[in-house]
Amino acid sequence: MNLSVDEDEGTTVLHMTGSVTGPDGEAVENAIVHVWHANSKGWYSHFDPTATQTPFNNRRRIKLGKDGRYAFHSKQPSGYSVPPGGSTDQLMQALGRHGNRPAHVHFFIEAPGYRTLTTQINFGDDPFAADDFAFGTREGLLPVPSRQGDSAYIQFDFQMQRAADADDEHFSSRARAEAEPQPKTETA
Numbered sequence: 404m405n406l407s408v409d410e411d412e413g414t415t416v417l418h419m420t421g422s423v424t425g426p427d428g429e430a431v432e433n434a435i436v437h438v439w440h441a442n443s444k445g446w447y448s449h450f451d452p453t454a455t456q457t458p459f460n461n462r463r464r465i466k467l468g469k470d471g472r473y474a475f476h477s478k479q480p481s482g483y484s485v486p487p488g489g490s491t492d493q494l495m496q497a498l499g500r501h502g503n504r505p506a507h508v509h510f511f512i513e514a515p516g517y518r519t520l521t522t523q524i525n526f527g528d529d530p531f532a533a534d535d536f537a538f539g540t541r542e543g544l545l546p547v548p549s550r551q552g553d554s555a556y557i558q559f560d561f562q563m564q565r566a567a568d569a570d571d572e573h574f575s576s577r578a579r580a581e582a583e584p585q586p587k588t589e590t591a
């Protein structure tokens with residue numbers, strides 16, 4: 404599946420593949436992988452001040468089959484920072500820290516009988532891979548892409564926990580910013 408609808412000239416193509424398994428190594432059936440990332444300028448669709456991205460660029464829901472395997476390609480994202488010179492940047496500098504995030508990809512994974520997983524991976528070869536100001540990472544979430552020409556390949560496997568109860572399967576009920584209606588879920 405292709406996540407990147409917009410042309411993003413001159414950027415590397417990201418290929419991600421892997422599996423979703425449960426605590427005993429079983430394939431998680433009928434999972435839905437929600438994936439989203441920034442473009443090569445570090446902007447997300449819906450939150451792009453340049454207004455150059457189409458809705459849902461670099462965002463998809465992928466329905467997996469019985470084998471729990473996923474695959475997608477897109478244009479490699481760039482990292483981003485807090486707005487330079489802004490109040491958060493000033494605060495970070497006063498603390499002797501920076502406000503940079505490495506290139507990364509976000510995921511929600513939901514599946515019947517399993518606890519919904521919220522996670523992300525940082526590109527392991529990004530200079531800020533292990534120095535993410537948002538503390539949004541740990542060892543094990545820093546895959547190093549295999550780079551060949553204009554392509555970057557990441558193989559990454561997710562492991563889910565079984566849901567303790569029905570609430571565990573559900574998304575957080577935290578209020579979120581409004582977005583346009585979502586397109587139909589596509590099948591991998």
Ligand SMILES: [Fe+2]
Binds near residue numbers: 507509
């Ligand atoms: Fe992000």
